[in-house]
Amino acid sequence: MAALLEVRDLRMYYGTAKGDVKAVDDVSFTLGAGESLGIAGESGCGKTSVALALMKLQPSNAKVLGGSITLEGLDILGMDDDEIRREVRWKRISMVPQAAMNALNPVFTVKDQIVEAILTHEDVTEREAEERTVKLLRMVGIDPSRAGNYPHEFSGGMKQRAMIAMALACNPEIVVADEPTTALDVIVQAQVLKVIKTLQKDLGLSMILISHDLSVVAETCEKTIIMYAGNIAENTSTLEMFRHPLHPYSIGLIGAFPKLTGEKRRLESITGNPPNLLDPPPGCRFHPRCPHAREVCTRLAPPLLEAHESHMVACHMVNRHPEYR
Amino acid sequence: MSETLLRVEGLVKHFPVHVSLMDSILRREVPMVKAVDGVSFTIKRGEIFGLVGESGCGKTTTGRAVIRLIDPTSGHVLFDGVDVDELPRGEVKAYRREMQIIFQDPFESLNPKMTIYELVAEPLDIHGIGATDEERHTLISEALNDVQLIPPEEFLFRYPHELSGGQRQRVAIARALILKPRFVVADEPVSMLDVSIRTEVLNLMLDLREKLGLTIMFITHDLAIARYMSDDIGVMYLGKLIEYGGTRDVLDDPDHPYTQALMAAVPVPDAERKRGELPIRGETPQPINVPPGCRFHPRCPYAFDRCMVEEPPLMEVEPGHGAACFLYDEFHAGKLQRGRLPPDQAQP
Numbered sequence: 178m179a180a181l182l183e184v185r186d187l188r189m190y191y192g193t194a195k196g197d198v199k200a201v202d203d204v205s206f207t208l209g210a211g212e213s214l215g216i217a218g219e220s221g222c223g224k225t226s227v228a229l230a231l232m233k234l235q236p237s238n239a240k241v242l243g244g245s246i247t248l249e250g251l252d253i254l255g256m257d258d259d260e261i262r263r264e265v266r267w268k269r270i271s272m273v274p275q276a277a278m279n280a281l282n283p284v285f286t287v288k289d290q291i292v293e294a295i296l297t298h299e300d301v302t303e304r305e306a307e308e309r310t311v312k313l314l315r316m317v318g319i320d321p322s323r324a325g326n327y328p329h330e331f332s333g334g335m336k337q338r339a340m341i342a343m344a345l346a347c348n349p350e351i352v353v354a355d356e357p358t359t360a361l362d363v364i365v366q367a368q369v370l371k372v373i374k375t376l377q378k379d380l381g382l383s384m385i386l387i388s389h390d391l392s393v394v395a396e397t398c399e400k401t402i403i404m405y406a407g408n409i410a411e412n413t414s415t416l417e418m419f420r421h422p423l424h425p426y427s428i429g430l431i432g433a434f435p436k437l438t439g440e441k442r443r444l445e446s447i448t449g450n451p452p453n454l455l456d457p458p459p460g461c462r463f464h465p466r467c468p469h470a471r472e473v474c475t476r477l478a479p480p481l482l483e484a485h486e487s488h489m490v491a492c493h494m495v496n497r498h499p500e501y502r
Numbered sequence: 503m504s505e506t507l508l509r510v511e512g513l514v515k516h517f518p519v520h521v522s523l524m525d526s527i528l529r530r531e532v533p534m535v536k537a538v539d540g541v542s543f544t545i546k547r548g549e550i551f552g553l554v555g556e557s558g559c560g561k562t563t564t565g566r567a568v569i570r571l572i573d574p575t576s577g578h579v580l581f582d583g584v585d586v587d588e589l590p591r592g593e594v595k596a597y598r599r600e601m602q603i604i605f606q607d608p609f610e611s612l613n614p615k616m617t618i619y620e621l622v623a624e625p626l627d628i629h630g631i632g633a634t635d636e637e638r639h640t641l642i643s644e645a646l647n648d649v650q651l652i653p654p655e656e657f658l659f660r661y662p663h664e665l666s667g668g669q670r671q672r673v674a675i676a677r678a679l680i681l682k683p684r685f686v687v688a689d690e691p692v693s694m695l696d697v698s699i700r701t702e703v704l705n706l707m708l709d710l711r712e713k714l715g716l717t718i719m720f721i722t723h724d725l726a727i728a729r730y731m732s733d734d735i736g737v738m739y740l741g742k743l744i745e746y747g748g749t750r751d752v753l754d755d756p757d758h759p760y761t762q763a764l765m766a767a768v769p770v771p772d773a774e775r776k777r778g779e780l781p782i783r784g785e786t787p788q789p790i791n792v793p794p795g796c797r798f799h800p801r802c803p804y805a806f807d808r809c810m811v812e813e814p815p816l817m818e819v820e821p822g823h824g825a826a827c828f829l830y831d832e833f834h835a836g837k838l839q840r841g842r843l844p845p846d847q848a849q850p
Contacts, residue, residue, distance in 0.1 A: 219696035332785045362556035362723070367767035367780050389696070392769035415773040433701045434771045435730035437753070444730065446701035450666040 180207035181383055182231070182270075182351060187244035189230055197240070198454045200226045202407045204244070205481065208351065213377055213384040215394030215415065218404035219430075219451060224387045225275065227404075228353050230254075231385070232270050233261050248351075267298045271349040273340050275356045280340060281328040287314075287339050288324035294346045313342040317372050334365035338372060345376070351383045358393060370397055391434060395419055403427045406452050406462040409481055413488040423490045425467050461493065469494045504583070507717045508545040508568065508685060513538055513577035515563050519790065536789045537563040539741035540577070542816075545685075545734075550711060550718045552732030552749060554725060556764075556786060559738040561721045565687040568719065569601040570594065581685070599629055602678035606690040608670035612662040619658040622646065622676050629681060645680040648713070649673070650706060668699035672706065679710065689721045704731060725768050729753050737761050740797045741789055743816065747823030757825040759802050796828070804829055 187204045190197040201223045208214050216224045229235045231246060233253060246253040248269060253261065274280050282290060288310055295306040311321040317338040328336055337357065344352050354373065358366040374397055377384045388394050394401050394415065401418040403411045403426065411424040422428045429447040449466040452458055458465050464474040473493050481491040490496065516534040525532060538560040545551040553561045567574040570586055579586045586597055605611040612621055622642045625631075632638035646654035649672040662670055671691060678686055688707065692700035704727065711718060720731050728735055728749065735752050737745040737760070745758040756762045763782040782801045787793060793800050799809040808828050817831060818824040 219698060334785055362786070363725075363769075364556070364763060364767045364780070364782065365785055367769070368783075370769070371780070390769070391697075392771040395771045395773045396769045396775070419771060419773045430697060431771060433697045435704075435726040437726050437729060437765070437768060437770055441730065444701045444705065446705065447698040448702075450668065450699065451696070 181210045181212075181249060182208040183245075183247045184227070184231070185245050185247070187227065187230060187246065188242045189226055189235065190240050190242060191226075191236070192238045192240055193455070196455050199457055200239075200407050200454060201230070203478075203481075204404075204407075204409055206402055206409065206412055208383050208385060210350070210383055211381045212400060213374075213386065213398040214400045214402065215386045215388065215398035216402045216404060217388055217391050217394045217430075219389060221406075221451060221454065222404040223407040224404050225355055228272070228355050228385065228387050231351075231353055232266050232272060233258070234266075234272070267294065267347040267349060269349055270351040270353060271344040271347065273337075273344045273352065273354040273357045276360060281336055283328050286325050286327055287331065291339070291343050291346055294343055298347045309346070310342075313345055314339070316345070316376065317342045318368075332365075333361055334369055337361060337365075337369050341369075341372060341376070345380070349382070351385065352377075353385045353387070355387045356389065357386070359388070359390070366393075373397065391431060403430065406457055407454055408462055408478075408491060409489075410463070410492070411488075411490050412481065417488055421488075423484055423488065423495045424463075424492050425469055425494070426463050461491075473497075505546050506544045507547040507582060508719075509578075509580040510544070510564075510568060511542050511578040511580070513541045513564060513567055513579065514575045515560075515567050515572065516575045533790055536741050536792055538567065538574070539789075539792065541738070541741070541743045543736050543743060543746060545717060545719060548711075548715055548717055549733040550708075550720050550731050552728035552735040553719060553721045553738065554723065554728045554735060554764075555738035556723060558740075558786065558789060560741040560789070561723075561738050562689055564738070565603070565689050565719060565721050569598070569603055569685075569687055571603065595629070599681045600683050601685045601687070602681060602683040603687045603689060604671075604674050604678050604691045607694050608662075608667060608674050609694065611674055612670060614662050617659050617661055618646075618651075618665075618673055621662070621673055622680055625677055625681050631681070641680060645676040648679060648710060649676045650702075651676070666699070667695050668703055671695060671703050675703075675706070675710070679714065679716075682714070683716070685717045685719070687719045687721065690723065691720075692727065693723070707731070725753060725764060726770075737764070740786060740792055742797060742826065744798065744827070745825045746816070747820075751820070751823045757819050757823065757830065758798075758827050759804055759829075760798050761825075763801075796826070 185205050187201055189201040190199050204227055216227065218224050226235065241254055253265065291310040291313065292306045295301065295309060296303065311324060314321050314324055319335055319338050331339065357373065358369050361369060370393065376382065386394060386397055398415055401415045402409055405426045411422065411427045419431060422431055432445050435444060447466055452462055460476045461474040461479050464470040479491045479493045481489050482496045484490045484495050515538040516536050518532045518534055521532050541564055553564060555561045566572045568579050581597060581601065589597065619642060622645055623638060626638055626641065632641055643654040646657060651657045651669065651672050692703050695703060710716060722728050732749045735749040736743050739760050745752055745756065745761045752761065753765060756765055763780065766780055781803050784801050795811045796809040796814050799805040814826045814828045816824045816826045819830045
């Protein structure tokens with residue numbers, strides 16, 4: 178399957194008064210048409226930075242120092258703002274932002290906001306835009322009779338659904354959902370995830386779902402990437418990731434989730450804290466916390482290599498000394 | 503010495519919705535947010551009692567009313583047999599020493615202008631403990647040791663911003679434990695922490711419970727964490743306790759349709775699990791407009807006529823495991839099948 182979107186060796190630092198925050202370093206992955214990919218990791222691991230770069234929405238102090246993002250031959254990082262606004266955003270890649278509940282404008286009705294998004298990006302009549310809005314709202318499970326309501330009249334789950342409807346307004350090929358259910362309670366979260374999953378399948382969308390919660394990724398995506406401190410630690414199918422994680426960080430992270438079923442056993446934690454990305458440790462950024470680290474890990478950053486078929490891991494021990502465990 | 507350390511009886515806390523001057527002059531009836539609306543439970547000595555529910559269900563208000571950080575509208579809290587609400591103001595302070603709280607956000611609960619030493623010493627100042635500096639220093643070092651901030655000297659004169667989130671929450675725990683309380687309310691103590699760090703804090707609390715013989719009321723929205731931490735559990739919905747019992751009894755085999763729905767909705771880090779249909783629809787209503795009858799009936803797949811007019815009390819379904827649901831009343835009367843999801847909706 179030819180990749181729809183390809184990110185290659187992306188390096189993006191944030192300039193601050195104290196120096197560069199090395200938020201994204203040598204990140205490479207691909208997204209196939211119709212595929213759902215989850216990017217998981219803890220706060221500050223760079224997952225949101227990657228998502229923003231896909232639409233060239235990174236904040237102004239971000240510096241793209243290398244790498245490329247290609248959407249079917251289109252060089253995204255090379256486009257200027259105007260081109261990307263006309264060609265890519267909303268039409269080809271759209272986003273459900275973090276804290277979507279606050280992303281709606283409180284002084285316009287939900288319908289007006291979706292109609293506006295359509296009219297801005299497409300050459301259609303207002304009537305057509307309104308019809309499409311009604312269709313979109315129905316798709317995400319909102320009664321179209323509520324379309325004329327203001328955001329404060331919507332519950333949290335409904336606002337999130339409205340944001341999903343808006344992201345789909347211009348028939349994009351790729352939807353990037355950044356922590357789409359983080360502020361929601363479990364039952365509403367389950368409802369919203371179901372909407373996302375159904376739409377992704379029915380519309381054949383490609384999706385990137387970003388979450389700190391591994392379980393949300395496990396339930397929603399076919400493929401999973403785990404990031405740590407600006408690097409990809411592991412990239413494989415979701416099934417493989419949760420059955421046979423290879424990177425010591427992935428193993429630790431998956432093991433740190435208490436189970437809802439089965440016998441209770443003491444959780445193992447990963448010692449230490451994630452590094453400050455102003456001055457990340459040399460070599461493998463995980464080595465100070467890694468139970469298997471050896472000398473080589475303190476010197477050389479491990480490349481992301483295929484450990485076995487479609488299972489990519491960035492770990493010297495896995496790649497060179499599979500017997501380490 | 504009885505087995506029960508804390509008994510909560512009919513706890514109610516209503517907050518008035520914005521009262522304007524005009525409202526009070528005209529003596530208009532003020533709408534009330536029924537945050538906690540008649541909650542009773544007991545906590546055994548030395549156990550961890552998990553109080554779970556979604557946001558706005560009243561679990562935090564319950565926790566605060568239990569240690570009297572806020573005064574309840576009505577109801578009683580008996581700590582070791584003594585009614586805390588009836589104590590004269592002067593004696594409340596002595597009880598405060600016995601009951602401490604750990605707040606949710608270690609980024610907000612610690613004064614950024616105080617050093618770790620000052621933060622941990624503050625409770626000693628308030629309660630006039632430790633006559634000499636030396637004595638206080640020993641107590642503070644001990645407290646930091648207890649929470650694994652080792653060596654303590656390295657942390658004493660640092661400020662909260664120099665610590666990581668996990669370390670900050672340890673300082674908050676040290677503050678709560680330095681008075682050697684018997685009872686601690688932990689209100690979502692790890693919800694602001696990243697996964698790899700929160701495990702350490704959870705394990706620390708389990709260890710301290712053993713070491714210090716603490717009784718803990720652990721408030722959380724995360725059912726997996728509640729299952730990991732607690733011995734007994736209570737589930738709240740819209741200001742009411744709707745199910746209680748041993749943690750495994752309740753979570754592995756929930757009786758109340760709401761608890762069943764919660765369990766069905768929790769995502770799990772297991773790519774092989776297939777999610778069934780969610781048995782309930784809609785979202786939790788506001789605690790201003792509590793539905794009549796059973797407050798869960800508008801969302802309940804099993805609701806019948808009685809649920810719409812009458813409020814179900816907590817009924818013991820099995821020994822030590824109860825639910826506030828008429829299905830069990832009817833069940834005992836032999837009229838209905840026990841309130842389980844029909845097989846086609848059941849979760850694997």
